[in-house]
Amino acid sequence: MRLSSEEHGFTLIELMVAMAIIAVITVPLGNVVIAYLRTSDGTAARMAESNDAQISATYFARDVASVGVRGSASPYVLQQSVDSANSATWPYPCAATGTTPIVRFAWDDYAAGPGLATQRRVAYVLAGGGTELRRLACSGSAAPVSNVALAHDLDPSTAPTLSCSTPCAASPAVPATVSLTLSIKDPRNRGSAYTITLTGQRRQT
Numbered sequence: 413m414r415l416s417s418e419e420h421g422f423t424l425i426e427l428m429v430a431m432a433i434i435a436v437i438t439v440p441l442g443n444v445v446i447a448y449l450r451t452s453d454g455t456a457a458r459m460a461e462s463n464d465a466q467i468s469a470t471y472f473a474r475d476v477a478s479v480g481v482r483g484s485a486s487p488y489v490l491q492q493s494v495d496s497a498n499s500a501t502w503p504y505p506c507a508a509t510g511t512t513p514i515v516r517f518a519w520d521d522y523a524a525g526p527g528l529a530t531q532r533r534v535a536y537v538l539a540g541g542g543t544e545l546r547r548l549a550c551s552g553s554a555a556p557v558s559n560v561a562l563a564h565d566l567d568p569s570t571a572p573t574l575s576c577s578t579p580c581a582a583s584p585a586v587p588a589t590v591s592l593t594l595s596i597k598d599p600r601n602r603g604s605a606y607t608i609t610l611t612g613q614r615r616q617t
Contacts, residue, residue, distance in 0.1 A: 464562060464563040464564060464596075465563070465596075465608045467562055467563075468545060468562040468563050468594075468608075468610055469608075469610050469611075471547055471560075471562060472536070472592060472610035472611070472612050473610070473611065473612040473613075474612070475517050475534050475547075475612065476517065476589070476590045476611075476612020476613060476614055477612055477613060477614060477615040478517070478519045478521075478532070478615065479493045479494060479517050479518070479519050479586065479590075479614050479616070480493050480519050480520065480586065480614065480615075480616035481493045481504070481518045481519060481520055481531065482520055490584060490586045490616065491584055491586075492584040492585045492586070493517060493518050493519060493584070493585065493586050494515065494516070494517055494518075494576070494580060494585040494586065494587060494590065495513075495515065495516040495581075495585065496514075496515050496516075496574050496576070496580035496581050496585070497580075497581045498512075498513045499581075502516060503518075504516065504518035504531065504533045504550075505533070505550075505554035506533040506534065506535040506548050506549070506550035506554055506556060507535060507537075507548065507554055507556075508537065508539075508546075508548055508556050508559055510539060511535075511537035511538060511539045511546060511548070512537055512538045512539075512542070513535050513536070513537050514536045514537060514538060514545075514572050514574065514592065515535075515536050515574050515580075515590070515592060516533070516534065516535045516536075517533070517534045517535075518531065518532065518533050518534075519531075519532050519616075520532075530551060530552065531551070531552050532549070532550075532551060533549070533550040533551070533552075534547060534548065534549050534550070535547075535548040535550075535556075536548075536562075536592065538566070538572070539561075541568055542566060542568035543564065543565060543566050543567075543568055544561055544563065544564055544566060545561070545562045545563040545566060545572075545594060546559060546560060546561050546562060547559075547560045547562050563594060563596070563608075565596055565597055565598075566594055566595065566596060566597070567595040567596065567597040567605040570595035570605065572592055572593060572594050572595075573592070573593045574590070574591070574592055574593075575590070575591045575593075576589065576590050576591075577589040577590075586614065586616075587614065588613060588614050589611065589612065589613045589614070590611070590612050590614075591609055591610065591611045591612075592609070592610045592611075593607055593608070593609045593610075594607065594608050594609075594610070595607050596608060
């Protein structure tokens with residue numbers, strides 16, 4: 413029988429060259445995948461924060477625009493409708509256990525018809541150890557009929573600040589504009605906190 417002189421398979425040098433080529437291709441590709449995953453996480457977090465800011469700004473602007481409780485007798489002047497001091501004498505309570513009020517609003521809603529006002533009460537509160545902004549909505553009593561989480565990942569080390577076009581705690585407190593500034597921290601703790609400001613302008617005069 414004639415023996416074949418051909419050898420099937422790879423030599424050690426060929427195998428090493430192949431492994432080197434694979435490494436040259438795999439390492440950069442792996443870095444690209446890792447960078448993509450990190451960017452995707454960051455983008456998702458920023459999108460969530462952006463969504464929180466938009467929702468909070470919409471609710472806040474609408475509530476401030478509605479502010480205004482009027483007296484029951486002519487000339488029906490505006491009464492104190494904004495409370496920023498968490499006053500115990502605030503006549504329009506709206507609260508939930510485990511929350512800390514930042515600002516409270518009240519107004520008369522005449523949706524049912526002339527002379528048929530329903531009193532609306534709203535409180536913006538901190539929850540979750542100061543890391544969450546919630547909006548409580550009440551109707552005629554202190555018990556909330558709605559409790560909505562507006563913003564997450566608040567920086568508990570920086571208290572929200574409230575500013576008004578006239579002193580917020582003045583009586584009667586019916587400022588034309590109200591702004592609330594919040595400090596938001598990076599949920600991944602990879603960057604410094606940043607601020608967002610919610611602003612509303614009162615519609616009633």
